[in-house]
Amino acid sequence: MMTRVVHVDIAHAPYDILIGRDLLSQAEKISGLLPQSRVAIVTNTTIAPLYLAGLVESLQAQGIQCQQIILPDGEKYKTWESLNLIMDALLTERAERKTTLIALGGGVIGDMTGFAAAIYQRGVPFIQIPTTLLAQVDSSVGGKTAINHPLGKNMIGAFYQPRLVLADLDSLSTLPDREFSAGMAEVIKYGLIDDPDFLLWLEDNIDGIMAREEQLLAEAIERCCQNKARIVAADEKETGQRALLNLGHTFGHAIEAGLGYGAWLHGEAVAAGMVLAAYASQAIGHLSAQDVERVIVLLQKARLPVVSPALGGERYKALMAQDKKVDAGRIKFILLRQLGEAYIGELPESAIDAALLAGCEAAR
Amino acid sequence: MMTRVVHVDIAHAPYDILIGRDLLSQAEKISGLLPQSRVAIVTNTTIAPLYLAGLVESLQAQGIQCQQIILPDGEKYKTWESLNLIMDALLTERAERKTTLIALGGGVIGDMTGFAAAIYQRGVPFIQIPTTLLAQVDSSVGGKTAINHPLGKNMIGAFYQPRLVLADLDSLSTLPDREFSAGMAEVIKYGLIDDPDFLLWLEDNIDGIMAREEQLLAEAIERCCQNKARIVAADEKETGQRALLNLGHTFGHAIEAGLGYGAWLHGEAVAAGMVLAAYASQAIGHLSAQDVERVIVLLQKARLPVVSPALGGERYKALMAQDKKVDAGRIKFILLRQLGEAYIGELPESAIDAALLAGCEAAR
Numbered sequence: 001m002m003t004r005v006v007h008v009d010i011a012h013a014p015y016d017i018l019i020g021r022d023l024l025s026q027a028e029k030i031s032g033l034l035p036q037s038r039v040a041i042v043t044n045t046t047i048a049p050l051y052l053a054g055l056v057e058s059l060q061a062q063g064i065q066c067q068q069i070i071l072p073d074g075e076k077y078k079t080w081e082s083l084n085l086i087m088d089a090l091l092t093e094r095a096e097r098k099t100t101l102i103a104l105g106g107g108v109i110g111d112m113t114g115f116a117a118a119i120y121q122r123g124v125p126f127i128q129i130p131t132t133l134l135a136q137v138d139s140s141v142g143g144k145t146a147i148n149h150p151l152g153k154n155m156i157g158a159f160y161q162p163r164l165v166l167a168d169l170d171s172l173s174t175l176p177d178r179e180f181s182a183g184m185a186e187v188i189k190y191g192l193i194d195d196p197d198f199l200l201w202l203e204d205n206i207d208g209i210m211a212r213e214e215q216l217l218a219e220a221i222e223r224c225c226q227n228k229a230r231i232v233a234a235d236e237k238e239t240g241q242r243a244l245l246n247l248g249h250t251f252g253h254a255i256e257a258g259l260g261y262g263a264w265l266h267g268e269a270v271a272a273g274m275v276l277a278a279y280a281s282q283a284i285g286h287l288s289a290q291d292v293e294r295v296i297v298l299l300q301k302a303r304l305p306v307v308s309p310a311l312g313g314e315r316y317k318a319l320m321a322q323d324k325k326v327d328a329g330r331i332k333f334i335l336l337r338q339l340g341e342a343y344i345g346e347l348p349e350s351a352i353d354a355a356l357l358a359g360c361e362a363a364r
Numbered sequence: 365m366m367t368r369v370v371h372v373d374i375a376h377a378p379y380d381i382l383i384g385r386d387l388l389s390q391a392e393k394i395s396g397l398l399p400q401s402r403v404a405i406v407t408n409t410t411i412a413p414l415y416l417a418g419l420v421e422s423l424q425a426q427g428i429q430c431q432q433i434i435l436p437d438g439e440k441y442k443t444w445e446s447l448n449l450i451m452d453a454l455l456t457e458r459a460e461r462k463t464t465l466i467a468l469g470g471g472v473i474g475d476m477t478g479f480a481a482a483i484y485q486r487g488v489p490f491i492q493i494p495t496t497l498l499a500q501v502d503s504s505v506g507g508k509t510a511i512n513h514p515l516g517k518n519m520i521g522a523f524y525q526p527r528l529v530l531a532d533l534d535s536l537s538t539l540p541d542r543e544f545s546a547g548m549a550e551v552i553k554y555g556l557i558d559d560p561d562f563l564l565w566l567e568d569n570i571d572g573i574m575a576r577e578e579q580l581l582a583e584a585i586e587r588c589c590q591n592k593a594r595i596v597a598a599d600e601k602e603t604g605q606r607a608l609l610n611l612g613h614t615f616g617h618a619i620e621a622g623l624g625y626g627a628w629l630h631g632e633a634v635a636a637g638m639v640l641a642a643y644a645s646q647a648i649g650h651l652s653a654q655d656v657e658r659v660i661v662l663l664q665k666a667r668l669p670v671v672s673p674a675l676g677g678e679r680y681k682a683l684m685a686q687d688k689k690v691d692a693g694r695i696k697f698i699l700l701r702q703l704g705e706a707y708i709g710e711l712p713e714s715a716i717d718a719a720l721l722a723g724c725e726a727a728r
Contacts, residue, residue: 012376036692080444091515096690119483121688122510122521123601146486151455157486158522237487324485326460328400 001169004218006225008141009233013161017141017225019218023129023168024051027058030127033163036098039127040067042086042113043104047073047131050174055104055129067093071109076262078108078148080156086116100125100163106132106179107139107266111157114145118160128162131171133183134267137190137224138245140165142232148261152322153253159237167221169214177303180212182267184302185248187220189274190227192295193244196340198223203294206301243325244342247334248274251308251355254319258311271304272359280347280355281336291339310362313353365533368582370589372505373597377525381505381589383582387493387532388415391422394491397527400462403491404431406450406477407468411437411495414538419468419493431457435473440626442472442512444520450480464489464527470496470543471503471630475521478509482524492526495535497547498631501554501588502609504529506596512625516686517617523601531585533578541667544576546631548666549612551584553638554591556659557608560704562587567658570665607689608706611698612638615672615719618683622675635668636723644711644719645700655703674726677717 003020018029031037039059043052048070056066069089071082090099101124103113110128117126130140146157172180187209191199201223202209208216228245235242252273256264264272278295281287296306311319325332333347347355367384382393395401403423407416412434420430433453435446454463465488467477474492481490494504510521536544551573555563565587566573572580592609599606616637620628628636642659645651660670675683689696697711711719 080448084444087513087520088515091513091519091686094686094690094693096692097688098691115483119479119520119522121519122508122523144486149451149455151452155455155485156451156483158483159486322455322458324461326458327462328460329458 001214001218004222006222006229008161008229010143010161010236015161015163015165017165017167017229019136019167019169019221019225021169023166024055024171025058027055027062027064029166030059030102030164031062031064033125033127034064034100035125036096036100037063038065038096038098039100039102040069040090040093040095041102041104042069042071042109042116044071044073044109047105047109051104051131051171067095071112074262075108075148075266078112078261080147083112083116083147086112087120090116090120095120095124097121097124100127102127102129103140104129104131105135106130107135110135110140111144111146111154114143114160114162115147115157118145118158123160126160126162128165130165130167132175133172133180133221134186136167136221137183138186138228140167141225141228143236153256153261155324167225169217169221172212172217179265181303182265184209185267185271185274185299185304187224188298188302189245189247189270190224192274192336192339193227193247193342194340195223195227198227199340203298206298210302243332243344244334246325247342248277250320250323250325250331250333251276251316253323254311254316255308257319258315259309264305268305271299271302272306272308275299275306276308276355276359277334278336279358280333280351283351283354284335284347286335286337287339294339308356308360310360313356316356317352365578365582368586370586370593372525372593374507374525374600379525379527379529381529381531381593383500383531383533383585383589385533387530388419388535389422391419391426391428393530394423394466394528395426395428397489397491398428398464399489400460400464401427402429402460402462403464403466404433404454404457404459405466405468406433406435406473406480408435408437408473411469411473415468415495415535431459435476438626439472439512439630442476442625444511447476447480447511450476451484454480454484459484459488461485461488464491466491466493467504468493468495469499470494471499474499474504475508475510475518478507478524478526479511479521482509482522487524490524490526492529494529494531496539497536497544497585498550500531500585501547502550502592504531505589505592507600517620517625519688531589533581536576536581543629545667546629548573549631549635549638549663549668551588552662552666553609553611553634554588556638556700556703557591557611557706558704559587559591562591563704567662570662574666607696607708608698610689611700611706612641614684614687614689614695614697615640615680617687618675618680619672621683622679623673628669632669635663635666636670636672639663639670640672640719640723641698642700643722644697644715647715647718648699648711650699650701651703658703672720672724674724677720680720681716
């Protein structure tokens with residue numbers, strides 16, 4: 001299989017995303033980018049036994065010194081404390097300003113390692129090796145890094161771009177079904193936001209994708225990365241259109257926070273959140289019932305939850321008011337004008353209520 | 365007194381430094397820059413009773429909503445824990461992405477508030493109101509923000525530029541003598557690095573400056589800010605010449621860490637560190653004994669320590685090896701080719717030993 005390349009054209013820090021097979025053993029793709037023959041690889045207890053030794057061996061064969069930092073696995077560890085473990089390890093080993101941090105893992109490892117790279121000694125180089133579908137199509141691209149705070153998800157972080165993203169399809173072979181589905185939520189998101197052709201392609205190919213047919217997977221990941229690269233290059237710091245990428249995330253973050261981080265996977269919450277966003281878009285007259293049903297059916301075929309938990313309307317609103325997309329006290333929602341065309345807008349309270357009534361468990 | 369303006373010409377984020385009297389009551393200088401009529405002022409228990417009410421009153425008169433966050437005073441509080449107090453307060457009050465953080469205080473408040481602004485919701489606007497001489501001439505300009513880690517000073521931080529710096533001379537009237545002297549260490553530093561005319565001017569006017577004569581102070585602060593603005597605009601991320609601003613800091617940080625943060629003020633450690641750098645520059649044949657004596661005399665007239673504590677050579681070297689200015693295990697020193705001309709270089713161990721022998725307490 002040919003390695004596909006997506007270029008992210010951010011003016012001050014352009015970089016490539018490589019999508020292909022057996023990339024972890026091709027350390028020469030990494031070594032040319034390093035300012036110093038030294039890296040610190042951050043991973044977790046799940047990924048380490050699967051892929052760490054292979055990556056280290058391949059890097060060492062290129063003469064690169066590898067520090068290994070292994071964190072516990074899970075969204076609930078995306079905290080100050082874990083970040084401090086990385087800082088302690090880097091300082092203890094005297095990692096330098098030219099030492100490159102490599103994130104080997106899913107979205108949590110990528111977000112935390114990226115943030116660690118942004119703030120260690122005021123910034124060191126950083127490479128993403130996403131091992132989950134969600135990280136490959138979304139979180140590893142675009143430079144959003146963060147940790148969670150008890151009062152809100154991703155509330156503390158930085159915009160900090162990687163020098164390279166290596167999306168190795170082989171690493172998806174060990175991905176549990178539930179996490180694969182969670183990644184599909186973000187894949188479907190790109191179709192809904194502004195790529196109606198991709199949405200149709202997904203509807204046509206969803207069964208093959210769920211069977212993890214390799215060519216279909218490579219195609220889906222490449223199209224997601226192209227979409228994300230285009231949006232991020234136009235609006236790195238999310239002053240405008242980049243916010244569209246948060247479709248389903250305002251509701252989704254409320255679900256995650258309301259249930260406690262880690263109860264639902266991020267992608268699961270985004271899936272149910274996109275259904276709520278679709279119902280809300282229907283409530284204000286943009287989508288038809290058939291449109292909403294199309295969204296639900298596609299998500300169901302990706303084995304994702306489409307019914308949100310019954311947290312209660314007041315709790316949803318309180319949690320959403322803590323979202324980052326709030327301006328002068330008003331919550332900004334990502335809504336659908338039609339399938340394949342999202343926009344940023346506000347919602348009357350009645351539409352929020354209608355969406356929660358239609359999309360939450362207690363109502364069904 | 366006319367307000368002086370120094371422009372910092374950083375391509376992606378240019379801003380002004382205003383130097384003058386009674387600036388704290390001129391909130392119209394701030395309000396025009398705010399993306400939202402809302403600020404969070406971070407200050408400490410020493411500064412709050414002196415200047416916070418006046419600033420808040422002046423901002424509120426412009427219709428600006430002010431959150432007040434008051435931290436304990438001192439370098440020993442420049443920690444994760446204090447940073448978390450800021451995050452907790454911002455999240456509890458639901459500060460938004462357009463809420464501007466204002467640092468009202470010295471270097472510690474400025475560094476921590478700037479770092480908080482860099483990472484809260486991935487970055488919010490930020491204004492510096494430095495109330496100490498050290499912060500006005502050095503730390504508030506140039507966008508270096510950080511907190512300390514038990515294994516090293518300023519090890520965790522970001523490059524993050526303020527939108528405005530207000531250096532109010534009135535706030536220096538309440539500055540304790542010891543802190544005023546500490547600020548003078550950074551003032552003298554600019555003369556030593558690359559402004560021999562300013563060095564001569566300082567030698568001519570040191571008595572009037574130490575008497576805090578207003579016109580002399582304004583002149584000194586403006587020249588320091590011009591020097592710093594020029595260096596920072598040319599090298600924001602310290603890939604080259606900006607490192608010259610660290611003259612005395614590699615030795616100085618070792619002194620601070622070795623004695624425990626807070627035992628000596630930062631400026632005091634820099635003063636003694638500059639003397640060590642001068643001795644080292646003498647040891648490798650650049651400075652004469654008379655040159656070193658000129659440095660010592662000027663620092664003494666500024667009532668600064670010129671003799672370093674007897675930590676022992678091995679301890680100094682171990683502490684310096686943890687400095688950020690280390691590349692492939694080699695410590696980069698800022699040295700003097702002559703007075704008014706600094707450069708970045710390495711030192712043979714014999715020169716480090718000679719400098720410590722000449723400049724440390726046990727040797728005298």
